[in-house]
Amino acid sequence: MSKKPSHNLIWDRSAECMSLSERKELQxxxxxxxxxxxxxxxxxxxxxYTEHQIKPQNIRSLEDLQQLPFTVKSDLRDNYPFELFCTPLKEVVRLHCSSGTTGKPVVSAFTKNDLDMWSEMMARSFTSAGTTNRDVVHVSYGYGLFTGGLGADMGSLRVGASTVPVSGGLNNRQIMLLEDFGATVLACTPSYALVIAEAAAQLGVDIPSRFRLRTGIFGAEPWTEEMRAEIEEKLNLEAYDIFGMGEIMGPGVAVECPYHNGMHIQDDYFLPEIIDPDTGELLGPGEQGELVLTTLTKEAMPLIRYRTRDITRLEYEPCPCGRTSVRFHKLAGRTDDMLIIRGVNVFPSQIEGVLLRFEELEPQYLLMVERVNNLDRLEVLVEAKDEFYNLGEEAIEAFSNKVKHELHQMLYISTKVTIVPPRTIQRSEGKAKRIIDKRKESI
Known part of the structure; x- marks a missing residue:
């Protein structure tokens, strides 16, 4: 997607627009x-590296990076909590970690220089989305061990904007503060942006007349172009995609510019590659595969050739915005939340893209996978809008068959589609939980 730009603000032109030869030399x-x-x-x-017979002097060019083995998430869990640190604990000024829902949590550590670098990355990101020191930034990412809230907070402060550190939850208070403080920028997950829009509608708040929102910076979970359109319409703003990973740094690793033609990777800080997720083979420009990142400047806990599990492709063509960094396109999914249904690879983002084509449906859905008589079955539960649900059972059944047909055209497998009443799928204040896979329970 490429839009007419609403601005062309750049935080650090010398770093973000350096020549390609300068960038490669720096990398x-x-x-x-x-x-x-x-x-x-x-x-x-x-x-x-000793096991792989690699020494520092072996690295003479950027292509020599391919000699190095990958780092994976299990390395972080196996070396929990501090065994991957490259600095003494006394130099580590902040620790973040994942929620630890599967085994040990994944730790991320920061020195003072790391935090300064992160703030700079987030300042670039906010500026890329048009934020200046005249804005009021409403941060609804979660604060605490999750990197989203504090990362957004640091970037907003670095830019000089008035920062409202709301965190998630208490939806009515969110609506009140958005209106009373005159927020112009909203930072949260895309799913929570829609929760805010829904809460405002339930309170009878007319967003265009009572909110001053102009820009939204949304990340921490995959979302589709259809969801972008839904958010922009309901919240009356321009939506920007931002990418990050807690173990790498946090939000700000990559962000869209106002042309919305891919996310610019801060590749003076992070060196990207695309590999075949099955073989580990390096893929060429434009080929879709798994994103691998190397943290070039992280002090406390650098990661080298870290497999993100995110599926995308890199774009090296010049961007009209003037930034010379490589871009990656909207994530097609993840190798570790990819569902395999009767031998077919299915990404939740594919299903979301179909569901959001229908104005009768809310952007709230759940995927239920189970094994029945030794066969996998996928059920898609999706909320109807009030006015459509009131049409009755016969209309809903006919419409569910229409959705089922569209999903079959996309996925090439049959699904069960269940249209549920409005506001019956549990909302999330952070990353939305979209998948319940019951097949593991039947093993």
Missing amino acids: LNRLRDLIERVYVQSPFYRKL
């Missing part, structure tokens, strides 16, 4: 410094 120098540093300071990497 190589930082990569070589990184490998030398972890080889000396990290027992984990020194052992890993």
